[in-house]
Amino acid sequence: MFLDEAIITVKGGDGGRGCVSWRREKYVPKGGPDGGDGGRGGSVCIIADDDTDTLSDFASRKFFEAQRGEHGKGKSKNGKAGSDLVLRVPAGTLVYVKNLNGFTLMADLKNDSDKVLAIKGGKGGFGNAHFKSSIRQRPDFAELGEPGEKITLKLELKLVADIGIIGYPSTGKSTLISVISSAKPKIADYPFTTIVPNLGVVNVSGRSYRVCDVPGLIEGASKGKGLGDKFLKHIERCGILIHLLDIGRAAEDGLSANAKRLKKDYIAIRKELTSYSDVLPKKKEIVVLNKIDLIGNDAKQIEKQLKKEGIKVFMSISAAARLNTDKLAKKLLPMVLKEREKRTADGESEAQSVPVLHPNLNSDKMYAYTLNKRLDGSILVSGKRIEQFAKMTNFSQEGAVRRFKDVVERIGLRRALEREGIGSGSRVFIGSVSVEKHIIE
Numbered sequence: 001m002f003l004d005e006a007i008i009t010v011k012g013g014d015g016g017r018g019c020v021s022w023r024r025e026k027y028v029p030k031g032g033p034d035g036g037d038g039g040r041g042g043s044v045c046i047i048a049d050d051d052t053d054t055l056s057d058f059a060s061r062k063f064f065e066a067q068r069g070e071h072g073k074g075k076s077k078n079g080k081a082g083s084d085l086v087l088r089v090p091a092g093t094l095v096y097v098k099n100l101n102g103f104t105l106m107a108d109l110k111n112d113s114d115k116v117l118a119i120k121g122g123k124g125g126f127g128n129a130h131f132k133s134s135i136r137q138r139p140d141f142a143e144l145g146e147p148g149e150k151i152t153l154k155l156e157l158k159l160v161a162d163i164g165i166i167g168y169p170s171t172g173k174s175t176l177i178s179v180i181s182s183a184k185p186k187i188a189d190y191p192f193t194t195i196v197p198n199l200g201v202v203n204v205s206g207r208s209y210r211v212c213d214v215p216g217l218i219e220g221a222s223k224g225k226g227l228g229d230k231f232l233k234h235i236e237r238c239g240i241l242i243h244l245l246d247i248g249r250a251a252e253d254g255l256s257a258n259a260k261r262l263k264k265d266y267i268a269i270r271k272e273l274t275s276y277s278d279v280l281p282k283k284k285e286i287v288v289l290n291k292i293d294l295i296g297n298d299a300k301q302i303e304k305q306l307k308k309e310g311i312k313v314f315m316s317i318s319a320a321a322r323l324n325t326d327k328l329a330k331k332l333l334p335m336v337l338k339e340r341e342k343r344t345a346d347g348e349s350e351a352q353s354v355p356v357l358h359p360n361l362n363s364d365k366m367y368a369y370t371l372n373k374r375l376d377g378s379i380l381v382s383g384k385r386i387e388q389f390a391k392m393t394n395f396s397q398e399g400a401v402r403r404f405k406d407v408v409e410r411i412g413l414r415r416a417l418e419r420e421g422i423g424s425g426s427r428v429f430i431g432s433v434s435v436e437k438h439i440i441e
Helices: 173-180 228-235 255-276 298-308 325-353 384-392 398-410 413-419
Strands: 005-011 044-048 063-065 085-089 093-099 102-109 115-119 150-157 161-166 198-204 207-213 238-246 284-290 313-316 370-373 379-382 428-430
Touching (some): 005 115, 044 093, 063 085, 102 115, 115 150, 161 173, 161 228, 161 325, 173 198, 173 207, 173 325, 198 325, 207 325, 228 238, 228 255, 238 255, 255 298, 284 298, 284 325, 298 313, 313 325, 379 384, 384 428, 398 413
Parallel strands (some): 005 063, 161 207, 161 238, 238 284, 284 313
Antiparallel strands (some): 005 150, 198 207, 370 379
């Protein structure tokens, strides 16, 4: 099943809990703390893989979670980190992340092995051995593992090919790709036989390039008629477009009428490309006439008539009879290589023009937080590190609560809350954790 769009939810693995443990050895009457740390949860990565050309793996399964980290153990044994989860998608997949404004582009995985870290796993909690110091010789607490974050992603596939074959239904696009490449599309004598794009690899003179056969376009495709609006996006990633025109009906219509019909068909498809996006009409395009076996030498006359109308024909072929198809494949190779160099250069220029953003260097510091008073009167404390700290504090352990209060005092959070006028009955949240009873005395 071909699938080019999917919405999924991914979650990083939870971090393992730290361990509270004490040395118990013969002849060591007062063994110290030896609780190990929990392991970090696995992360979720998305990688482009040329061995797949569809997002069908995400059709039925919508939730993906990385492995959680193991809990710490006694004798200072740390828990094992959770394995990362790798999701494989076709090259040409756009990854969007959902936020308050909808979906924002996270990564464009254009080429094989391109990858993006979608979400990190949660941090493993420290065991009580970590908290031993000269003033805290018997720490009786450990941290909880940090929960893995969860996000919603939209995956959108735009097939990457050197050549895209476009045209009206039944012009012979599927036949052509089956002749010049390894693709085996469905071929029949009725419109819209092709209902999904087909990818094929063409081998010429020891080199290869990829060809994409897009389902037939009709007038109004950009507005939803036929299948065009669903698959026009795949043409955006093609380097060169082959605009295939069917001259097989010349015997019935006459040469002059056929040339006029071909011009009308050509203009209609070009209009749809322009209506869909600003990118498509700017792509390099070559016009190829198909089914010349049905009209013989009259193909040359039609080429001349089309040239007078401003439509230059690159070549006339018969895909079904394999006339000039090998010649077409060979003539396309140097054009493909030149277009690849151009796209590579454009891609590098685009990458160089992207500004490098330097995040706040204190964003991971405990004192990098903000206070916001909400409509219900509660106060929300936000900050990456302080929220992580609150989630990992085990408030059922007295020693952990004391440590929490010490940190709140040291970073000035308590004083900041007092300036906001908190008192008995006030509600305070650090992220999603309610902490007022541990701050307000």
